[in-house]
Amino acid sequence: MSDIGIGLCAPLMVGALLALIAPRLRDLLPPRSAAWLLVSAAVVSTGVWVAGLAMIGSTIVGQIPEVAEAGRWSPHTLAAHAPFDRPVGTACALALVACATALVVASWRRVTGLVGMWRECRDLPTTGDVTVVDDPAPAAFALPGAPGRVVVSSGMLRALARDERQALLAHERAHLRHHHHVFLLVLQICAAVNPMLRPLAKAGAFTLERWADEEAADIVGGRPLVARAIARAALAAKRPPKQTLSATSGPIPQRVTALLAPRRPARRPLVATVAVLMTACCASTALAAQDVDALFDAATSSSRPVAARHSPTAADLPETAYGTPTATWTTSAAVVPDTPIPASAVQYGHARERTSWNCATRAARNAANPSSTASGAAIMPTR
Amino acid sequence: MTRQEGATAGRRAPGELESEVLAALWAAGEPVGAGAVREQVAGDPAYTTVLTILTRLYDKGLVTRKRAGRGYLYSPVHDEAGHVAAGMRDLLEHGGDRAAVLARFVSSLPDEDEKLLEELLRDHLVDPGISEVATRVPGTRD
Structure with missing residues (x-):
C-alpha cells in the first residue's frame, strides 16, 4: 500500500476505534456529558468515515475519462498514483452511494413519522404542553415541534400516582427543553450511514433517557420517585402484550438502578482523552485530504500535455509538467520511502485491461495510452 | 436549572399546572370534584387555582361538567371513536x-x-412515602 493509502486508512482506523470505545462512556460519565460526547463521537466518526470513502472513491471515479475531462486532470497520472486497486476504490465509491441513500432514507422516514404523529395529534385535547390520548394502553412520549408537546395516554396517567405523573411530565419536558430529538436524529442517521456506529447510537439514546431522568429528579425533588415512576410505567405498559421494539429507550431496569445508585463523577480526564481522540480523527482526515488534493494537483498539472495530445511533442511534455507536483508528492512519500509507485502503474495497466468501464471510449483510451506510459516512465527516474 | 426550585414548590408556568390538572382528571377515570382533582395534582396548588383552571378547561371544551350539590363534577372529553388512539398506537408499535x-x-x-x-419496585420503591425508604438503599445518596 502506498503512503497515501496509509494516510487514508489512518482516519478510518481512528474513527473505528472511536466508534468502539465510545459506547463504554455510557456508564462512566454523568448522562449529560456522556450524551454530548457520544453524539460528537458519532458525528466525527461518521464524518471521517464518509470523507475517507469519498477520498478513496474519488481517486477511482476521477479516472473515468469523462470525469477527468471535466476536472481537467489526467486520469493516467491519477491511476498511476491511486492508493488502492480498482476493486477497493470501486467498493468505496459504491459504499459512499449506499451511505448517501441511507442518509436520505433514514431522514425521510423520521420526518414522515413526525408529520404523521402531528397529524394524529392535531385534534386531541391539548392544554399547555400536554396532549392526552384516550387509550387504555400506557404510552408517553415527547413529540418535538415548535412548540413541542408531551403526548401521554390516559392509560399511562391512570397507571401512575400523583407524584409519578409529575415525574413523567418532567422527564418528557426535559426531552423537549434540551432538544433531545435532535441528538437522537443525529445518532440514528449516523448509525444508518455507518452501521458500525449502531452500538454507539444505542448507548447515546440510553444516555438521553438518563439525562431526562436526572433532570426530572431535580425538578420533582427525588431520584427514587423518578425510578418508581419508570418502573411502574414500564410494568403497566408490559401488561398489554406488545411486539414493539423501540430503539429509543435503554433497558428500563438499568435506568431504575442508575437512579437508585449515586450520581456519576464528572471524570474530566476521560472526557479530555476522547476529545483528543476525536481531534486526532479530524486531523488525520485533514492530512489525508491534503494528500488526495496533492494527488489531484499532480494529475491536473500532468493533464496539460494530454490536452495537447495531438501535438507531436506531447510525449515529452509530461516530464516537465510533472516536475513541480512530484516535489510535493515526494515530501508526503517520505514517510514510506520505498513506495512502489511504478508497480502500481503497472498494476493499473492490467486493471485497465480487465475493466469494462471505458469500453465506450476505447478510442479515446487508446489515444491516451502513450501519454500514460510516458508519465509512468517519467516518474521512475525521480524515485 | 433555574426552574427547579419553583417547580418543586408548585410554582410552575401556568400552562404546566393546567396540563397537570387535565392529567389528574384523566387519571381519575370518573367524574370528580375540584377538591379531588386538587389532591391529585403534585405541589399542593390552591383550591381556587384548581377551580379557575377547571373552569378554563371547561371553556376550552376540554372538560365536561355536571352539577353535583353545590359544585360540579368534572370529567375529560373522550375521543368517542378512538381513531386517534388507534392511529397513534399503530405508528408507535409498527412504525x-x-x-x-x-x-x-x-x-x-x-x-x-x-x-x-x-x-x-418491591425492595426499594415500596411506597409513595418513598423518600424515607430510599435512604436505606445501599449506595443511594442521602
Missing part, C-alpha cells in the same frame, strides 16, 4: 424507525427485566 425519533418514556420490557423490575 419502526419512523417513530424512532420520538423519545418514549418506557420501551418494551423483556420478561426477565419484568421480574427484575418487580423486585426493584
Whole structure:
C-alpha cells in the first residue's frame, strides 16, 4: 500500500476505534456529558468515515475519462498514483452511494413519522404542553415541534400516582427543553450511514433517557420517585402484550438502578482523552485530504500535455509538467520511502485491461495510452 | 436549572399546572370534584387555582361538567371513536424507525427485566412515602 493509502486508512482506523470505545462512556460519565460526547463521537466518526470513502472513491471515479475531462486532470497520472486497486476504490465509491441513500432514507422516514404523529395529534385535547390520548394502553412520549408537546395516554396517567405523573411530565419536558430529538436524529442517521456506529447510537439514546431522568429528579425533588415512576410505567405498559421494539429507550431496569445508585463523577480526564481522540480523527482526515488534493494537483498539472495530445511533442511534455507536483508528492512519500509507485502503474495497466468501464471510449483510451506510459516512465527516474 | 426550585414548590408556568390538572382528571377515570382533582395534582396548588383552571378547561371544551350539590363534577372529553388512539398506537408499535425519533418514556420490557423490575419496585420503591425508604438503599445518596 502506498503512503497515501496509509494516510487514508489512518482516519478510518481512528474513527473505528472511536466508534468502539465510545459506547463504554455510557456508564462512566454523568448522562449529560456522556450524551454530548457520544453524539460528537458519532458525528466525527461518521464524518471521517464518509470523507475517507469519498477520498478513496474519488481517486477511482476521477479516472473515468469523462470525469477527468471535466476536472481537467489526467486520469493516467491519477491511476498511476491511486492508493488502492480498482476493486477497493470501486467498493468505496459504491459504499459512499449506499451511505448517501441511507442518509436520505433514514431522514425521510423520521420526518414522515413526525408529520404523521402531528397529524394524529392535531385534534386531541391539548392544554399547555400536554396532549392526552384516550387509550387504555400506557404510552408517553415527547413529540418535538415548535412548540413541542408531551403526548401521554390516559392509560399511562391512570397507571401512575400523583407524584409519578409529575415525574413523567418532567422527564418528557426535559426531552423537549434540551432538544433531545435532535441528538437522537443525529445518532440514528449516523448509525444508518455507518452501521458500525449502531452500538454507539444505542448507548447515546440510553444516555438521553438518563439525562431526562436526572433532570426530572431535580425538578420533582427525588431520584427514587423518578425510578418508581419508570418502573411502574414500564410494568403497566408490559401488561398489554406488545411486539414493539423501540430503539429509543435503554433497558428500563438499568435506568431504575442508575437512579437508585449515586450520581456519576464528572471524570474530566476521560472526557479530555476522547476529545483528543476525536481531534486526532479530524486531523488525520485533514492530512489525508491534503494528500488526495496533492494527488489531484499532480494529475491536473500532468493533464496539460494530454490536452495537447495531438501535438507531436506531447510525449515529452509530461516530464516537465510533472516536475513541480512530484516535489510535493515526494515530501508526503517520505514517510514510506520505498513506495512502489511504478508497480502500481503497472498494476493499473492490467486493471485497465480487465475493466469494462471505458469500453465506450476505447478510442479515446487508446489515444491516451502513450501519454500514460510516458508519465509512468517519467516518474521512475525521480524515485 | 433555574426552574427547579419553583417547580418543586408548585410554582410552575401556568400552562404546566393546567396540563397537570387535565392529567389528574384523566387519571381519575370518573367524574370528580375540584377538591379531588386538587389532591391529585403534585405541589399542593390552591383550591381556587384548581377551580379557575377547571373552569378554563371547561371553556376550552376540554372538560365536561355536571352539577353535583353545590359544585360540579368534572370529567375529560373522550375521543368517542378512538381513531386517534388507534392511529397513534399503530405508528408507535409498527412504525419502526419512523417513530424512532420520538423519545418514549418506557420501551418494551423483556420478561426477565419484568421480574427484575418487580423486585426493584418491591425492595426499594415500596411506597409513595418513598423518600424515607430510599435512604436505606445501599449506595443511594442521602
